[in-house]
Amino acid sequence: MIAVRWHRRELSPMMAAVHIAAEYLPLLAFEPVLGHAGDPVLWPEGLSAAGSRFGVIGDRDCDHTKAEQSAANRTLRVAVEPGEGWRAYFDRQHSQVAGALATCVAGCRNPCAAMDWVAPSAREDLAVRAKVALMFADTPWCGCATPPPWGTGSACPRRRRCWTPGTAAAPRWTTTRSGTAPRWTTTSRCRACRACSRRSPPRTWSRPPCWTTSRPT
Structure with a gap:
């Protein structure tokens, strides 16, 4: 869904x-x-x-x-x-x-x-x-937006914001899947959002089959 x-x-x-x-x-x-x-x-x-x-x-x-x-x-x-x-x-x-x-x-x-x-x-x-x-619940994917008041859509992010810059247009969903693996040991700031203090996944991670190189508009 x-x-x-x-x-x-x-x-x-x-x-x-x-x-x-x-x-x-x-x-x-x-x-x-x-x-x-x-x-x-x-x-x-x-x-x-x-x-x-x-x-x-x-x-x-x-x-x-x-x-x-x-x-x-x-x-x-x-x-x-x-x-x-x-x-x-x-x-x-x-x-x-x-x-x-x-x-x-x-x-x-x-x-x-x-x-x-x-x-x-x-x-x-x-x-x-x-x-x-x-x-x-503490990953970049869930951090795209705070839960909005249901029915308002006031906290809905832009489509582009759900993609992490600086990682060959890797989607935040892929970043999140890597981040929830046992390899997630770093404590640096999230590369997708300079204002947040979420942990960032390792800089080296294997590309899953569902990864795509096309960047959304």
Whole structure:
């Protein structure tokens, strides 16, 4: 869908799809161990087991933001709420739960018992997938524009801006795919945007088959 929007020059819906993918990608990382795509009715009991800080609002030892703590707390009880509460949760908080789960396995400085339900043999792979999911949201492709107020298109970038100058017209999507690989170790400023502080992928990277030399207008 992203590719179709790009070739049809419909950048506003394309960027909406990119941001939605970035928000929910952590749930895709968790799907192999969850057995579903993040259904609040089917959350494992281990998320709220003794010693878990998942969904505990105001816990200063938890690395979740206040918004993530609130969303995590809500997701553990939304299954018994009426339809209005269910729809409001999915509209405003479910994507934050996705990020909170990824933080638990990939970036928590004070691990608790929230992820003890994950089999030890699956934790390493899960952590790698969650890290990639979090990195994707911070890549040049997702940085083409901030999420716009839906329906306005006010933050939609120009088509040319989605191409990284200085790299033989390599698209930001290709740069992003290289950047989310384990080789991404540099911390220099993004070559595509001097004003941002995003990390830039290595200067040497292999050209994928889908790479094209034609520059959009």
